Amino acid sequence: MPVKDVLIYPHPLLKKICAPVEHLGEEIDSLIQDLIDTMVAAGHSVGVAAPQIGAPRRVVVVDVSHSKLGRDDNHGLLVMVNPEILEREGRKVSREGCMSVPDYTGNVVRAESVVVQFLDREGKQRVIRARGFEAVALQHEIDHLDGLLFLDRVSSLKTDLFRRKKR
Amino acid sequence: MTHFALTIIGRDRPGIVAKVTEILYRLGCNIADSSCTILGGQFAMILILSHPKMQSNEEFGTSFAPLEADGLSVFLRKLQPGGESAAEIDGEICMISVYGSDKPGIVYPVAKILGDMQINITDLNTKLVGTPQRPVYVMMIEAVLPAGLEIEELSSALDRLKKDLQVDIAIRSITPVEL
Numbered sequence: 585m586p587v588k589d590v591l592i593y594p595h596p597l598l599k600k601i602c603a604p605v606e607h608l609g610e611e612i613d614s615l616i617q618d619l620i621d622t623m624v625a626a627g628h629s630v631g632v633a634a635p636q637i638g639a640p641r642r643v644v645v646v647d648v649s650h651s652k653l654g655r656d657d658n659h660g661l662l663v664m665v666n667p668e669i670l671e672r673e674g675r676k677v678s679r680e681g682c683m684s685v686p687d688y689t690g691n692v693v694r695a696e697s698v699v700v701q702f703l704d705r706e707g708k709q710r711v712i713r714a715r716g717f718e719a720v721a722l723q724h725e726i727d728h729l730d731g732l733l734f735l736d737r738v739s740s741l742k743t744d745l746f747r748r749k750k751r
Numbered sequence: 752m753t754h755f756a757l758t759i760i761g762r763d764r765p766g767i768v769a770k771v772t773e774i775l776y777r778l779g780c781n782i783a784d785s786s787c788t789i790l791g792g793q794f795a796m797i798l799i800l801s802h803p804k805m806q807s808n809e810e811f812g813t814s815f816a817p818l819e820a821d822g823l824s825v826f827l828r829k830l831q832p833g834g835e836s837a838a839e840i841d842g843e844i845c846m847i848s849v850y851g852s853d854k855p856g857i858v859y860p861v862a863k864i865l866g867d868m869q870i871n872i873t874d875l876n877t878k879l880v881g882t883p884q885r886p887v888y889v890m891m892i893e894a895v896l897p898a899g900l901e902i903e904e905l906s907s908a909l910d911r912l913k914k915d916l917q918v919d920i921a922i923r924s925i926t927p928v929e930l
Contacts, residue, residue: 631930653926679844679927689927717928724930734930 587625588618588637590683598684599731602640605665608707612643616663616705619645629683630654631721633728636684642666644725646718654717662712664702667726670711671699678720680734690738694723752801754783754835755808761823763794770821771796774814779803783835799835840871842895844925845902847909851918853879853886860916861890864908869897888918893925 591598605612615634623632623645631646647661648654674696681689697715700722704710714722724734759771768787775782775798785798805811808827815825849861858877865872874893881887896902902924909920 629929651928653928679925681927681929683929720928721930 586618586621588622590622590626590632590636591638593685593733595684597635597638597640598728598733600635600640601731602635602642602729604642605703608665608703608705612641612665613705615639615641615643616645616665619643620661620663623647626683630717631725632683633725635728635731642729644722644729646721646725648718648721651717654721657716658718659712659714662722663705664700664722664726665704665707667700667702667722667729669698669723669726670701673697676716676720677739678717680720680724682724682734684728685733685735688735690734691740692724692734692737693739694720694737698722700726752781752803753806754830755800755802755805756828756830757796757798757800758826758828759796759798759818759823760793761818761821763789763792767794767823768796770818771823774818775800778805778811778814780805799830801835840873840895842871842898842900843902844873844893844895844927845905846923846925847890847892847894848921849890849892849918850887851916853881853888854916857888857916857918858890860912861892861909861920864912865892865894865905868900868905868908870900870905871895871897 618637619632619634622637623629626632630648630651631644634641634643642665644664644667645662646664649658649660672695675693676696677691677693679689680692696719697713698719699711699713701709701711727733727737759767761767772782780800780802783799783801785796787794787796808829811827815827818825847861849857851857862872872892872894875890877888877890879886880889896905902922906922909922913920
């Protein structure tokens with residue numbers, strides 16, 4: 585299965601809202617395989633969204649089990665078709681970067697824990713609760729399906745302490 | 752292309768950025784990296800500029816005179832070739848918070864330890880907070896550790912300082928995550 589090139593902003597597909605998958609057939613299955621292969625080939629990557637490899641469909645793959653930050657709390661390899669975040673809880677700041685936006689990182693606030701509903705690779709309806717880094721990765725990848733980059737969510741300049749409210 | 756560093760500082764008020772960037776736009780300058788912020792009551796701008804033709808400070812002539820007339824201080828510096836791009840800084844990134852009752856001599860001892868350990872400060876903010884009766888000094892540092900230096904070594908060096916200076920110091924590692 586081919587490893588795909590990851591599209592780099594300003595590629596227009598990265599700002600598109602992706603279409604839901606209607607039918608889980610061969611075409612989507614090979615898209616899923618491409619996503620997994622691309623994620624693995626990228627080495628350090630913990631997730632890829634379909635638009636990042638040029639397919640504007642609502643499919644993401646995430647696997648934080650090999651990363652230092654995620655290895656203690658994860659669901660292994662997650663393949664998500666038409667994922668939807670049902671619940672968000674808590675607040676967590678991470679310094680995020682993105683393969684599609686090289687050489688830039690920013691502080692992003694995301695939910696610390698999310699409940700996500702999705703179809704798995706076999707087309708089974710599933711609901712999981714993810715926490716910590718896995719939750720952050722899922723929110724980042726699912727954002728791609730709505731044309732959102734972490735740049736749209738940067739919450740603060742490097743040090744945000746001094747720009748808070750005045751008494 | 753020749754690059755320049757431009758710094759501008761003056762009493763903060765709305766419209767400073769517009770005034771400065773209008774001049775740069777009309778000159779045909781490109782703004783590359785820049786950082787602008789309020790410090791005290793002053794607005795401070797630091798910009799790295801390039802221009803397709805201009806080679807020297809003199810060519811800017813009196814372009815910035817209207818800013819000076821407005822009470823802003825302007826300083827222009829021509830960069831040596833290559834001075835516009837940062838050397839690759841590889842290594843663990845950490846945030847260091849230092850805070851405590853205000854007293855003379857907080858910044859230097861901390862910076863001295865970091866410098867002696869070849870730790871590269873990439874960002875530093877300080878602020879005087881608290882009340883006039885009980886002023887508190889807060890310093891936030893983002894720094895990159897050199898290869899081979901563990902965060903624990905820095906931790907124990909700063910722990911000693913904590914006692915000497917009677918301040919609180921916390922260090923944490925920041926791992927940027929590429930998603």
